[in-house]
Amino acid sequence: MLKLIKNTELYAPEHLGKKDVLIANNKIIAIADNLDSLKNDAEVWDAQGKIMTPGLIDQHIHVIGAGGKDGFASMTPEVNLSELIACGTTTVSSLLGTDGTARNIRTLYSKVKTLDQEGISAYMLCGYYGIDTVTITESIQGDMIFIDKVIGCKIAISDIRSSYPTAQELVRKLRDVMVGGMIGHKKGILHVHLGNLETKMDVLFELVNEYKFPIKHISPTHVGRTKALFDQAIAFAKLGGIIDITTGASQYTPPHKSVLYALEEGVNMDNMTFSSDGHAGLTKFDENKNPIGVRKAPIDKNLEEVVLLIKEGGVSISEALKLVTTNPARNLGLNHKGKIEVGYDADLCCFNENLELTDVFAKGQQMMADKKIIVKGTFES
Known part of the structure; x- marks a missing residue:
């Protein structure tokens, strides 16, 4: 046809x-x-x-929901197809969050396949915050080889909810992602959630500088959480890494301004991406900054921040679009x-x-x- x-x-x-x-x-x-x-x-x-x-790519979104830090009622709902279409998202890569117990990896796979059948393209990562990686098969490598939709693994560092993994523990997971990707004909990434602890990205630099692991397989996200963290992310990008700026939450400054600052500091646009963290669980505050409940992270901010980058930042359409098209596609190996x-x-x-x-x-x-x-x-x- x-x-x-x-x-x-x-x-x-x-x-x-x-x-x-x-x-x-x-x-x-x-x-x-x-x-x-x-x-x-x-x-x-x-x-x-x-x-x-091109259709937009969201490489970090919680399609089966996330959250739960204030109990079961604070767990966020699934993403509907129409929510993605409404903001131009035609490809997603989804993952679990803090919770790898109440949220099931097989449920994530089922939702990814559902979105695929409903008309968009959907992929997923195994793992969650913890070092005890949750997988569909017996291992990360098994998932990379045998599960069509698994294109990498997630873990958290520098966060009180993480398992405080060492460089040696991370390099072993990277090895499984890379070798499984070789056999499964996928690029393979270890997608690394960054919290706000003082250790920041230190262990990732150890992987690159001491263990000499190929930087293209290391994918740090939430890099704009604090100014100090983002300055370190800029150094990571200058080494050839791709840094992921969250548009839906956890930013010290608006995401498009983070991009402009990085460009001023000499980072190439090809080394940055946007992702929404959509349907993550966020704290809701009143006008006095007092917590009053929970809300889900929006999924439409990728497009909004790209438009701001063009209209207010003076970046060309072609360059701004890279953040949600060619760059995430290259990072994910699509x-x-x-x-x-x-x-x-x-x-x-x-x-x-x-x-x-x-x-x-x-x-x-x-x-x-x-x-x-x-x-x-x-x-x-």
Whole structure:
């Protein structure tokens, strides 16, 4: 089945100008100035000059919910498909949080497969905060090899809820991720939650400098939690690492301002990503900063921060988009995602001149049209 998208202002994410895009099932098969010769053989959709970009990738989101720090009632709910479509997210990588007991790794796998069946692309990490990695098979390496959706492992450091892992313990997990990835034909990352303890990223530098472990397999997140932590993250990025800035919570300054500061300090945009931490459990405060309950982390801040980076930060559309397209795709090893290019998945977002999201395609299927979600999850009304 062919679909011809006409008259786009194409950002792939590099700016390619006025283009037509041809889709066959879920793949992009042609991009050209004019593909009118195929109009009679395809379903035609006129983009009417809208800006078209790759679909957005959220590499750290809790699709089965998280939270629980104030008891069972503080555990956050699952993410619905329409929530993701509403903010242009067409690919997710999900994970467990603090809790690897009440939240089950097999439940996470089931939700990831559900989202896949409902129309977007979904992946997952094994593990959680603790050193006692929760897996579907008998090991991290087994999950990397035999479980299609597992593309890495999560662990926490520098957090009072972590297991305070040593460099030697981490390097053994990195070995399992890397070797399992080799056999399973995946890149493999150890995705590292960072808390606000004074140890910051010290053990990660030990892995790189003392153990000489390839930095591309080490993926630190929540790097903007404090100024001191972010300064250390900048040094990590200058070594070639990719640092992940959370948009939904735990930032000392707005995420787009963190990016601008990093750029001023000499970090390449290719070494940074945004992720939402969506549906993490957060404390709710009143106007006097007193805790009054809990709330779920929003999932729409990736797009919001990209737009702020463009409109207020003066960063080009092409460069700002890297944070949620090519960079997370490269970090996760998703070689068919993050670009509008022949052979890539047909994940696309369209925006008007004010950078308002108007249309979304996931794997070739239109999910949003003229700001209205037209495909919802199985049990959404």
